[in-house]
Amino acid sequence: MNRFYVPGTNIRKGEIMIDGEEAHHMMDVIRLQDGDKVVIFDGTGNEYTGFIKKTGRRPRRVIVEIVRTERPSVESIPKVTLAQAIPRKGKMDYIVEKATELGVFRLIPLVSERTVVRPDAAGCRRKTGRWRKIAIETSKQCGRSSIPVVDEITGFGEIARQIDQYDLALLAGFMHNAVSIKESLAGFRTGDILVFIGPEGDFSPEEIRMADRDNCRFVSLGSRILKSDTAGLFVLSAVDYEFSL
Template sequence: MHKFFVDKKDIIEDKITIKGEDVKHIKNVLRLNIGEIINVSNCEGKEYFAEIINIEKNYVEAIIKEEFESKSEPPIQIVLYQGLPKSSKMDLIIQKATELGIVEIVPLITKRTVVRIEDEKKELKKLERWRRIVKEASKQCRRGIIPIVSNIVTFNEMIDRLKDEEFILVPYENEMKRGLKDILKSLKKDRINIIIGPEGGFEKEEIERLKEINAHIVSLGPRILRTETAGFTAIAVVMYELGDLGVI
């Protein structure tokens, strides 16, 4: 069954109105017809089975047949702060992090970040692309929400955002004493912030600043992981220990 996301304001009583690019996809790619059943999410965890009753040039209407709570959202919220990598690696990171169940991804610029986006138009273009990737990945893996892709932040801006957060995890290749598994053993939190450095890793002074806001600096094991691998690994381990990976 094909899945679509709509704004909750486009759900009035028992009628759903689908707009935007999804209309072309329904008409020209999927070639759905009146009478077919689709799966629709309101982006806030509520889902519907709905029957298509009208297909117009700029919108599609469907009648709700069944309403239910999404069962695809994990019991823990993970926010990923990802140091910007080179080339198109960010596309892959965003896609796979969405599949693993994050609720938000925040592109991050640190001292060792090679990629610099100083042109506002270029930044907006990248954000638009990343948000399209998140939406498509959310459809593909049947998420109950579309994760947020925040604006690009600097390291200092990230510190300001995180100073009141309860739990922050920072995988760091030079950490030798504490492993991620050890930290998670007795942890009972429903929201975790994971911070991943860029290709060159973090500066020592950045790690010290993270310690000042009570971040947990952890090792992901004896091997050095690429920035894209480190994020996937940390999310997967957290989801296995505290979320819903492995639950049938």
């Protein structure tokens, strides 16, 4: 069934008003018509089933009459925030897409001491806008009812200062005292998890020192060396396996 995203502000009194790119996609690409059944989600966990009541072309607008509202249980528990150092060659697009499919709750594009990609202010706005759009489109495709939050590009130090706000933090790297993900999750049942993934050159000694808190565990990703764009997805998959499968 066709599935579309609409912000909650467009939903009121039993009807949904769809405009902009989504209306164009519905009317001109898929060519839906009055009476067709659709599923709408608002990005905050609500999903609506309804029928197209009316369409208009100037401006393009679709009105859907709601017949059922629900909150599907498709989101991951615990909530995982991925602080991912930005890799080179546009690989962050892929990470956002796959992290969304794997149930990430929040994604923080990270600039660490050894991160090569350092966009200027205009570049940051452009990249963040694209990543948020990817998160929306991927949520539509994979059946999520909540869209992951994609933060502005942020420095490592600022996120390190937020570690105490989480129930558990995992920092992946080559530290001598790193433990397996399975061991790091032993005894952890519920709460919010923050995952740090560094650049190809790993985190610096100073960054590791900044992250060394009581609730932060240094984790190894096994005997093979993973690229940065693989590492975050590996951790998300491992956490999902431990708690969801």
